[in-house]
Amino acid sequence: MTTSIIHGPPDLVGDESAPVPPRRQRGRFRGRARAGITAWLFLLPVLAVHLFTVAVPAVTGVYYSFTDWSGIGDAEWVGLENYQRLLQDGDYLLALGNNVKWLLFFWTVPFFLAILASFLLSQVRRGQTFYRLVYFVPYVLPSVVVASLWKFMLNPDKGVPSFLSALGIQGFDKALLGQESTALWTIAFIDNWHYWGFLATLLLVAMQSVPTELYEAARLDGANLWHQLMNVTIPAIRPTLIFMFMMTGIWSFLVFDYVWVLTQGGPAGSSEVLGTLVYKTAFTQFDAGYAAAQGVSMAIFASFLLAFFLLMRRRGWEI
Amino acid sequence: MKNKTAQALALTVVAAVALGGCAATSEPGASGEQTVSIWLDDNTENPCFAETIKDTFAAEGVTLDIELKTDWDSLTKTAVAGGGGPDVIMTPGITYTLEYAKAGVLEPLDAYATEYGWDSTIASWALSAGKYEDTLYSLQSELETMILWYNKSVFDRLGLTPPTTTAEFDAVADALDKAGVTPFASGNAEWKGVNEWFISGLFNGHAGADAVYSALAGDGSFTDPGFVEATDLITKWQQQGYLAGGLDRYYTTTFDEFLSGFGAGDYGMNMEGSWRFSNIDTFFSAAGNEWDWVPFPTKDGRELYSIGTGSSWGINASSKNKDAAAEVLNHIFTPEIQAQLAVDCGFAPGPVTLDASMLEGLDPRQARLYESVATAAAKGDYGYLTWAFFGPETDQYIYEEIEKLWGGSITTAQYLEGLQELNDKERLAGDNPPLPER
Numbered sequence: 176m177t178t179s180i181i182h183g184p185p186d187l188v189g190d191e192s193a194p195v196p197p198r199r200q201r202g203r204f205r206g207r208a209r210a211g212i213t214a215w216l217f218l219l220p221v222l223a224v225h226l227f228t229v230a231v232p233a234v235t236g237v238y239y240s241f242t243d244w245s246g247i248g249d250a251e252w253v254g255l256e257n258y259q260r261l262l263q264d265g266d267y268l269l270a271l272g273n274n275v276k277w278l279l280f281f282w283t284v285p286f287f288l289a290i291l292a293s294f295l296l297s298q299v300r301r302g303q304t305f306y307r308l309v310y311f312v313p314y315v316l317p318s319v320v321v322a323s324l325w326k327f328m329l330n331p332d333k334g335v336p337s338f339l340s341a342l343g344i345q346g347f348d349k350a351l352l353g354q355e356s357t358a359l360w361t362i363a364f365i366d367n368w369h370y371w372g373f374l375a376t377l378l379l380v381a382m383q384s385v386p387t388e389l390y391e392a393a394r395l396d397g398a399n400l401w402h403q404l405m406n407v408t409i410p411a412i413r414p415t416l417i418f419m420f421m422m423t424g425i426w427s428f429l430v431f432d433y434v435w436v437l438t439q440g441g442p443a444g445s446s447e448v449l450g451t452l453v454y455k456t457a458f459t460q461f462d463a464g465y466a467a468a469q470g471v472s473m474a475i476f477a478s479f480l481l482a483f484f485l486l487m488r489r490r491g492w493e494i
Numbered sequence: 495m496k497n498k499t500a501q502a503l504a505l506t507v508v509a510a511v512a513l514g515g516c517a518a519t520s521e522p523g524a525s526g527e528q529t530v531s532i533w534l535d536d537n538t539e540n541p542c543f544a545e546t547i548k549d550t551f552a553a554e555g556v557t558l559d560i561e562l563k564t565d566w567d568s569l570t571k572t573a574v575a576g577g578g579g580p581d582v583i584m585t586p587g588i589t590y591t592l593e594y595a596k597a598g599v600l601e602p603l604d605a606y607a608t609e610y611g612w613d614s615t616i617a618s619w620a621l622s623a624g625k626y627e628d629t630l631y632s633l634q635s636e637l638e639t640m641i642l643w644y645n646k647s648v649f650d651r652l653g654l655t656p657p658t659t660t661a662e663f664d665a666v667a668d669a670l671d672k673a674g675v676t677p678f679a680s681g682n683a684e685w686k687g688v689n690e691w692f693i694s695g696l697f698n699g700h701a702g703a704d705a706v707y708s709a710l711a712g713d714g715s716f717t718d719p720g721f722v723e724a725t726d727l728i729t730k731w732q733q734q735g736y737l738a739g740g741l742d743r744y745y746t747t748t749f750d751e752f753l754s755g756f757g758a759g760d761y762g763m764n765m766e767g768s769w770r771f772s773n774i775d776t777f778f779s780a781a782g783n784e785w786d787w788v789p790f791p792t793k794d795g796r797e798l799y800s801i802g803t804g805s806s807w808g809i810n811a812s813s814k815n816k817d818a819a820a821e822v823l824n825h826i827f828t829p830e831i832q833a834q835l836a837v838d839c840g841f842a843p844g845p846v847t848l849d850a851s852m853l854e855g856l857d858p859r860q861a862r863l864y865e866s867v868a869t870a871a872a873k874g875d876y877g878y879l880t881w882a883f884f885g886p887e888t889d890q891y892i893y894e895e896i897e898k899l900w901g902g903s904i905t906t907a908q909y910l911e912g913l914q915e916l917n918d919k920e921r922l923a924g925d926n927p928p929l930p931e932r
Contacts, residue, residue, distance in 0.1 A: 247575045248597025326683075330746070352683075353742030355901055439686050442745045443897035455894075458568055460887045461593045 233474075239467040246463035257468035267469060269444050270452040273359055274476075277448060278427040280363045281370070282420065288367075289374035290416075294404050296375070297382045307379065310372030318369070322436035325365040326352065355445035358438050362446055366433045374419060381415035382408055417492060421484040425477045449473050528818040529557045531580040533570055536562040539772060542839035550834070551825050556818045574599050574810065581813040582822055584805055588623050588634060588927040589886050591806040595631035596924075601809040603630040606820040615829060617871060619930035620803065620845035623882070626928070633827055635844035636769070636804030638879060639867055640695040642791060643764040643774070645756060646784040648675060654762075656788040660700045663791040664727065667736050670762040677736040679761035681747025689893035690880045692765050696724035698800040698877030699792040706878050707932050709914070712921055716914040717907070720793075725899070725906045732900045741900060753777040757785075765790070767879075768867075769804060771860045772840030786859060789866070798875050799867045802882025804842065836860075845871075874932060883927050885920030888913065 240257055244250035261267050296306050313321065328334045329351055336347035351361040389407050398406065409416065431450030434440060440447035440455070449469060457466035484492075534540045544560040551558055563569050567586055573579035574594065583600065585591045594600045607613060607630055613621060616633065624632035642663075644656050652673050657663040667677040682688035697706055701720030708714030709721075731737060738744040738752060738761075753770075755761050757777030764770075778785045789797045807826065809819045825831060832843040833852035843864060853861045870876060878884075880892050891913060899909045920926050 245593055245597060246571060247594060247599055326746075331742070349740075350742040350746040353745035438745070441682075441686060441894075441897055442741070443901040443903065444894065455890065458571070459890050462887065 236467050237471055239464050240471045242464045242467075244464040244467070245461045246457055247461075250464060253464065257465045258472075260465060261468060261472060266444060266447065266452060267449075270440075270447040270449045271472075273446065273448050274428055274430070276359060277363060277430055278424060280360070281367070281423050281427050284363075285367050285371035285374050285423070286416075286420070288371045289378050290404075290409070292371075293375045293379040293382055294400075294408055296379055297408075298400070307376055310375045312372070313369040314373035314376075316369065318432040319436055321369050322365060322433050325368070326437060329361065352438055353442060355443050358442060359446040362433050362437050365437065366430070374423075377419060378412060378415060381412040385411040413492075417484065417487075421480060424480040428473050428477050428480075527555055527557060528815040529559050530582060530815055530818050530822045531559045531561070532582045532584065532822070533561050533563050533566050533580045534584060535566045536564045539839060539841065543835060543841060546831070546835055546838060547822075547826060550831060551822065553818070553821050553825070556815075556821060558822065574812075577812050579810055579812075581810050581815050581819040583808045583810050585632075585808075586805060587803060588632070588806050588882050589884075589889065591624070591632040591808055592626060592925075592927050593886070594808060595626040595629075599811050600631045601811045601813070601816050601819075603633070603809065603820070603823075606824070610820070610824040612824075612827070615846050616827060617845035617847075617868075619801070619871065619876070622930050623803075623928050624806070624808075632806045632808040633823060633844070634803035634806050635827070635832070636842045637845050637864075637867065638767045638769060638802045638804050638842060638882075639799040639863070640691060640698075640765065640767055640790045640879065641787045641799075641863065642695075642789070643679075643756070643766055643770065643785060643787050645759055645762055645778075646786045648759045648762050648783070650784075652762075656786075657791045658788065658795040660696075660727070660791050660793050662795075667731060667763070671734070671736060675762045676739045676755075676760060677762055678731070678738070679752040679756035679764040680737040680766075681744055681749070681752045683746050683748045685749075687881065687893050689896050690889070691767065692728045693725075693892050693896065694800055694802075694877075694880045695765050695790045696728055697721060697880070698798060699790045700724040700727065702793065703798055703800070703875075703877035704932065707929065709917065710878065710883060710921070710926060710929055712918070716917060717910045721910055722906055725896075725910060728896075729899055729906065754780075757781045757783055759783055768842050768863055771842065771857070771863070775857070787863065796875070797866070797870060798877055799870045800877030800879050801845075801867065801871065802879030803845070836864075878929070883929055885917065885925040885927075887925070888916040888920050891916050 239250060241252060241254060242250035243253050243256075292310065296303055299306070329336060331337060331340070331348060331350045336351070339347040351357045385408060389411065390403055393403050393407050429450060430448050431454070434446055434448050434451050435454070438446045440451040449472070453466045453469045453473070456469060457463045534544060540562055544562065548558050548560060561580075567590070570579055570583060570585070574583065575597075583591075583594065585594065591600070603624075607621070612633070620634045620637075621630060623634055624630050642656065648654075648670075649656065652669065652675070654666055654669055655662075657666045670677040680688065701718065701724050705714055705718060705720050709716045709718070732741055732744065735741070735743075738747045752761065752764075753774075754777055756764050757779075758781040774785055789799065792798050807823055809816055809823065813819050827844060827846060829846045829848050829852060832841075832846050833848055835841040836843045836853060837855045848864060848868070850861065850865065853864065867876075881889055884892065895904070895909055895912060898904045899906060917926075
């Protein structure tokens with residue numbers, strides 16, 4: 176039983192244990208119901224838009240993944256045929272493998288850079304805003320602009336590689352985006368250039384909420400910066416870190432723009448990812464039913480990631 | 495499921511790209527005024543096209559509404575799938591229009607063809623290419639053919655003669671390379687379809703147009719020796735770095751880069767289509783060099799033009815103004831307008847009967863091409879461009895998979911077997927565009 180410490184009539188101070196006359200109870204119920212209806216009415220337009228733009232296309236997309244739809248006109252039901260094709264399609268498996276490489280890259284490189292940069296920046300008192308701005312700016316640039324800029328900068332005859340080659344540094348005389356062995360990693364590098372600063376800014380905000388007493392206590396115990404990072408900062412920002420880990424994983428299966436602008440999946444499919452493959456299958460091959468199956472598989476992979484993190488949260492992870 | 499709105503929405507999700515809303519076809523106005531809508535690609539040439547058509551179209555009670563749109567092809571497809579889209583549907587070629595026709599979203603044009611007498615102004619091969627199950631659904635414009643462009647100044651300086659046979663072609667490429675000039679201006683950084691320009695040229699030129707026809711018709715095979723030799727030749731050139739200076743450069747060189755280099759004399763030849771007439775002068779005049787073209791070399795030196803079209807036009811079956819739309823189509827395909835588009839805007843004319851006087855003001859080298867193609871086509875000396883006459887999946891295979899061959903991860907035999915397999919699949923499924931008889 177709770178007791179109000181505020182003096183005054185019980186119904187005004189929220190003491191729910193106080194007896195309430197039946198008529199007033201009904202009135203309160205009606206009031207709540209009215210408030211609920213009002214809230215739903217306000218939500219309805221958003222819900223309708225969401226259903227129309229997300230839920231309906233998603234459901235129909237799943238439906239079409241079981242058909243031979245060309246993208247226009249009627250569709251014939253083909254059952255699981257499109258999903259069976261996925262398992263035997265070398266191009267699909269290649270693209271899936273590239274998405275996995277992409278995922279591993281983005282689960283490591285930007286996180287390493289962002290944790291390091293944000294931790295070091297958290298130690299800085301003057302000029303922090305400037306650095307945060309510098310980190311963040313690439314993230315707000317349109318992907319087409321960033322990709323085009325880097326495409327120009329990586330030109331082996333006129334860009335940065337030509338200077339490196341002129342300095343006698345080996346390995347830069349070939350176009351990095353034009354080789355099967357380097358194209359995917361080069362695109363990942365460029366995408367990371369725009370992404371890691373955003374991640375660093377988010378982590379910095381999380382780090383700023385860590386109580387300074389924890390650092391003071393650690394320093395008193397003789398902890399250096401490395402020990403503070405590993406034993407204070409990272410445990411304290413773990414919810415943000417894990418959340419971003421989950422989101423980065425999901426985004427990794429949806430990558431499209433940088434790959435499309437920089438290589439269109441080439442050379443020889445070496446940078447093909449599921450996003451570009453779906454686009455080609457739907458719009459170039461007029462095989463929208465199969466493209467829908469590819470798209471659904473992307474959603475399934477992302478759902479696995481989401482399910483894993485939700486399971487971990489149930490088991491006590493702070494997300 | 496036959497709900498067309500749902501189909502359009504599903505396509506949007508499948509592509510995972512944001513597409514614009516689906517505009518409905520134009521309704522007739524209360525005063526009887528009809529508006530015919532057309533969507534075109536938002537490129538640098540189409541404003542001139544739109545202006546020319548608007549300025550010259552003068553049908554009473556019909557207004558033209560031409561919109562230039564980014565990603566116009568995907569937008570059109572999505573809108574049409576949802577029961578909307580423009581009244582006049584323009585697509586990037588026969589293959590695309592065929593899909594629309596198969597889906598039943600295009601209006602049959604046979605009655606209009608009779609009414610406007612298209613069989614007397616439009617080439618018969620082009621009319622038959624626009625048919626699906628013996629019904630005419632589309633008209634083809636922007637006649638395209640693969641030719642061999644060369645830097646005349648470089649050839650004159652090195653004392654080279656443009657090749658007519660495949661053997662000479664290879665020899666000239668070697669001679670240019672020895673002289674320190676990269677043989678071919680090329681690059682596919684912006685458009686992977688560049689890969690199939692060479693395949694189209696060499697398949698028809700070296701294996702022969704008859705062989706291509708037979709393979710497409712199911713009587714021959716793409717694994718025949720002529721195709722093997724043609725594929726090996728382009729692979730050899732790629733591996734020798736004859737295109738753009740090396741495979742890595744080829745994959746990262748843009749149109750502007752290789753055309754500037756071509757004009758400047760860094761490259762000797764360019765295997766490209768006739769569409770390049772629109773701006774070739776820009777790149778050569780800047781460097782003070784001369785350009786010219788010859789027919790794409792063939793195995794025996796016989797003059798042959800592989801043909802196709804760069805765009806295809808039909809009428810939206812859900813249009814409320816079909817007759818007015820047909821009137822607009824007829825206007826676009828009159829020989830006078832096609833000639834004006836060629837002279838004023840640099841557009842390749844459609845396969846219509848043109849009088850030489852109509853092309854007055856056109857660069858004589860360009861006029862020579864149109865005359866040559868018309869003469870050759872009339873004699874049946876034409877081949878089949880891959881993007882115009884191959885099924886969509888086979889076509890994509892041709893330009894995507896060839897990179898694996900160039901990179902060494904598959905063999906010529908594997909590449910051609912895969913091509914044959916896909917062609918068989920699409921031919922039997924009725925996915926190949928109509929093939930003009932030889």
